[in-house]
Amino acid sequence: MRIVFAGSPAIAVPSLEALAAEEFAGRDIELVAVLTNPDSRKGRKGSLEPTEVGARAAQLQDTLREKGHKPFLIVKPEKLDASVRSQLQELKPDILVSFAYGKIFGPKFLALFPKGGLNVHPSLLPKYRGATPIPAAILNRDRETGITIQTLALEMDAGHILMQDRIELSGRETTESLSQWAARRGAELLLPALRGFVQGTLQGIPQNDGEATYCSIISKDDGWIDWSASALDIDAKIRAYTPWPLCATHHAGQVLYIIEAFPIMKPDTELNLSLSKSSQPGTVTGIDKKAGILVQTGEGLLAVQRLQYATKKVLDWASFLNGAKQFIGSRLE
Numbered sequence: 001m002r003i004v005f006a007g008s009p010a011i012a013v014p015s016l017e018a019l020a021a022e023e024f025a026g027r028d029i030e031l032v033a034v035l036t037n038p039d040s041r042k043g044r045k046g047s048l049e050p051t052e053v054g055a056r057a058a059q060l061q062d063t064l065r066e067k068g069h070k071p072f073l074i075v076k077p078e079k080l081d082a083s084v085r086s087q088l089q090e091l092k093p094d095i096l097v098s099f100a101y102g103k104i105f106g107p108k109f110l111a112l113f114p115k116g117g118l119n120v121h122p123s124l125l126p127k128y129r130g131a132t133p134i135p136a137a138i139l140n141r142d143r144e145t146g147i148t149i150q151t152l153a154l155e156m157d158a159g160h161i162l163m164q165d166r167i168e169l170s171g172r173e174t175t176e177s178l179s180q181w182a183a184r185r186g187a188e189l190l191l192p193a194l195r196g197f198v199q200g201t202l203q204g205i206p207q208n209d210g211e212a213t214y215c216s217i218i219s220k221d222d223g224w225i226d227w228s229a230s231a232l233d234i235d236a237k238i239r240a241y242t243p244w245p246l247c248a249t250h251h252a253g254q255v256l257y258i259i260e261a262f263p264i265m266k267p268d269t270e271l272n273l274s275l276s277k278s279s280q281p282g283t284v285t286g287i288d289k290k291a292g293i294l295v296q297t298g299e300g301l302l303a304v305q306r307l308q309y310a311t312k313k314v315l316d317w318a319s320f321l322n323g324a325k326q327f328i329g330s331r332l333e
Contacts, residue, residue, distance in 0.1 A: 002030050060072075119149070123137065126208060129213070148163070174242040174243075174245065176225065176309045259307055283331050285328075291305075
């Protein structure tokens, strides 16, 4: 089974590793190419760096050479144009496997793969089709989400469902922590789904398009906090936008990132907290030794535990206050 794998961010790396491990073991899988986004400039120095999949693929190439295997091709195109299709066609691939690649596959591209293609998608399709299903589930405070292995279709995330697995959400997950679960579980489901699909023992179930929902691309500006929103919504936003773009507010002319917090929606006798609305949303009303820095919201309090000025390092709330004596009583905007 000659496979082209398409993926870019860290969430896709375990699936790439699972396919490579099968080849290392001499089983029925041969990885002939890895398709990933082009290198991009990152960090303060702006140096060109590969995607997480690109970096791991290069390491796996070296391992294949050491074991005497022919290394797969790494392709980093700007567009999936005729030259890329010709390059892949020469490899005589059987099937395409994708996970968070970042580009849409057109009909000419999909026609390169006689056995079709599979996609790993971190939601319970048909819910949250699109590029940001994990942040969407957190933002909407869903009680569960999951992972889907689907066939590749021309319409985005509209393929037949081959496998799904669910996970209950506690309400404290971040996009980072939930992505780690999805990365691991997606890789675990991929191989049995792939073999079952190719052998014809696993039949896909069509999605109900009438139940489909969609999630949109996230921009850096989406991270700004509206303090008139409820503490529940602000907390969900902070968790959804960790690790990127992070949630930010303004304080004393500086950008301040709220890294970790939790909502307080009712009086807490253990924390000795009341929920008076006498302060304007965004007002830093005080501290609690157990909860942290308390900020008034449109409904409830937000207890901030870790935060960071844009030009400085992340601090716990107590360390932060050591260098910001006038913070209590000020207003975040």
